Structure formats: C-alpha cells, structure tokens
Amino acid sequence: MTDPDQTLSLQLTPITAGFAHILDDNLEAALDKAKQGGDPTQEWFDAQNQTADFWGWIADHTGPDDNPFAPAVDPQGNPIQIASNGNVDMRNGAFYRGSNQLVTAPKPGDPPPIVGIGTVQTHNTTNAISRDISFGLGLVGIPGGIVLSKKLFADLLSPAYKNFKTLLTKMSSQFKQATEVETPDIDPDAEAEGPIEDATAEVGDVGGELAEQGAEYLAVDWGSVIGEAAGLGVIAAIPLLVSYLGHKMVNSVEIHNLTDTDVSWDVLAQVHGEPSIIPKEDKGKVIPKMDYNTDSWGDKTTVKVAYAANFQFINSTDYTDIGYVLSLSPAGGPTAKTVTAIPWAGDNTIWAGQSGDDPNQLYQEHSVPDGRLSVAATFGSYKVTWSISKLHGETEGAYFYGVLGLIEKA
Secondary structure, three states: OOOHHHEEEEEEEEOOOOOEEEOOHHHHHHHHHHOOOOHHHHHHHHHHHOOHHHHHHHHOOOOOOOOOOEEEEOOOOOEEEEEEOOOEEEEEEEEEOOOOOEOOOOOOOOOOOEEEEEEEEEEEOOOOEEEEEEEEEEEEEOOOOOEOOHHHHHHHHHHHHHHHHHHHHHHHHHHHHHHOOOOOOEOHHHHHHHHHHHHHHOEEEOOHHHHHOOOOEEEEEOHHHHHHHHHHHHHHHHHHHHHHOOOOEEEEEEEEEOOOOOEEEEEEEEEEOEEEEOOOOEOEOEEOOOEEEEOOOOOEEEEEEEEEEEEEEEOOOOOOOEEEEEEEEEOOOOOEEEEEEEOOOOOOEEEEEOOOOOHHHHHHHHOOOOOOOEEEEEEOOEEEEEEEOOOOOOEOOEEEEEEEEEEEEO
C-alpha cells in the first residue's frame, strides 16, 4: 500500500485557456490562404482530419506496458517525451521553476506553491501548425524536511511522464469510443472525466536521491484542469468523427479569434441537423483574445497564442440537411451573425453580416445558393470572414464540408 507520508503530490493549474495555436508566420500564412474558400479551405481541414490516424494510434496504447512515447531531449537539454506517426509530432515536458529552498505543503485555503510547468505540444507536419496546452505544477503535498531542488525535481520526471501518458492515451481512447456511434453527441467535459480520474488515481514510483530523502511516490491531481483537458480531447475527437461518419454529411467549423478582445459565440438556431461536438462552456461561450501566454510566475511568452472554437455538425439522417445560424460578439462591440446551409441536394450557402431578424427568418433569407465560397462582413471595428471548402459533392468519398471563420480587426 502506498504510504501517504512518502507521497509527493502535484496539482495542476491552467496557464493556457485550452489548447491554443502558437501564433507564428506558419499559422498566419495558413489562415490567410484558408479563408479564400474552396480548395484552400479544404486543404486546411485536410491537414486537421489527417490527424485521425495519430489520435487513433495514441488511443490504442492504453496498457501500462504499452507506451507510444519515447524519451528525448529538447534543444535546451531538458528531458522530455515524444511521440510521432509522421503526420503529427507530440512532445510532453515538465520543467522545474522553483528555487532551492524548503518547500512545504500549503496551509488549508492557501494556493499551492508552483514548482514547475507542464506542457503538451503538437506539431502538424502537413501545414507546420503548432499547438500548446500548459499547466502550472503546484505542490500540495511533500514529505517533511525535503528541499526540492532542480536536481531532485528531475527524479519526478519518469513518474510524471508516465502519468501524462495515462491521461493522453485514455482520453484519446475515450473520445474515440464516443465518436464510433451512429448519432454521436459528445459532451467534452463528461468524456474527459473518466481519464482524468484514472490519471489522478495513479501513483507512480519515485527513484533516485528524492526517494532516498523520503519521497517514494508521486500523485498528480488533474481535477482542476478538466476543462482544458476536455478541449484537448475535442481536437482528438473531431478527425476521428470525420473518419467514422464518412457515409453521413459532416460539417466541421473552426472559428479563430485574431483580435485583442474576447469574442462570445452562440448557436442562435439549429434549423437542420444536429451538433455532434460543441465547444466546452465551463467558462462561458467565449473564444479568448489573442495574447501572450502568461504563466503562473508572471512570465510572458515571446510568441502570442491564438484561440479557436471547434464545432461539428451532422445531418440527423442520411437524407436530411445541415443548417444553423451562429452569432459572434466581441466584448463591448456589435454582433455579427453567420448562416451556413448545407442541403442534402443542391449547393451549399454561407452568409455573414448584421441583422436584427429572427434567426429562423434570417436563415430563410440567406440560405438561397449564390455560388460564393467565401464571404466577409465588417461590424463595428471588426471583420468576420466565413469560408466553406466546397459547394456540393463528395471529398475523397465523403460528404465532408469545412467552414472556417476568422474574426479580425477591420
């Protein structure tokens, strides 16, 4: 039995507000191209959907002795763990950020002292887009008398990385199972609960000098970051769902906020079809503003991160349409509305603009085909571009249509 007096416990604190894009030249160039509509938009979603093989592969390695990750070293010489299937590279890292002083568990009600940072990063080799989710590693329990130094922190890496592997593989497996049903309706937070509980319940063996000083076990509490972990699960589920539902009509929607203002979203009317994935709403229906990533110590990254909301809609049966009205509202600004109409027969239609009409009436007014693959509208000091990958027909044997939304300063 694990001795609680020999167990060091870490609690995770969110740093990024979900799984964020790294805002670099690759992202800006890819989005600028994708918003044209048609083939460029399809290329963006092709790169996303090709990750199904990666997440399916991760999901198939849930056993304790079945590890898709390999030990590696980052350019700064820090030990990390990596996994790759050629199309997607993933790396996980835990990095010491404490100081060489006596660290004790906090008093009840006090926040845990942050001793490190944990990251999960992916890099899509098709379009060179990188994403990141970061957590502060807060010390909530430590055997008495231990000075937690960088050297001793290194003894935590093996059990910590094993714990990361448990979360990522079991969450991928859980979301994969959730997609493999006839009519999926995925609640990201609910699907993430089981894997979070498994990872939190896991206790790993600590070795080295830290064990000699009395800390023989490590426990990691993921409960405080379930919303952020659920967002990572959605990124895994969407391409898997596209792969499984090839015989249905599938509409993936990705809305990027490239402004310095939070943007609220809402599905005002689901006229046809149904959502299979909706963004988590634990912190409201908000796409956070583009900003530098500030960690728990007040350090700011030199590269901004940009957030996106991911949706997926399917038709209710094999012979019905997909159609909905979405609103986008920058904080303190006016509201833009968008229409997406994907009929079972006929051409798809998109629209964006401002209107006070009832959402169902708005849909009827703007769901008449006009042949446009991309539309743009200015509302206040903002601009929304709404683009679709195709007006009709199949893509590689499936009725898949991608819609990309960009919100920018006008």
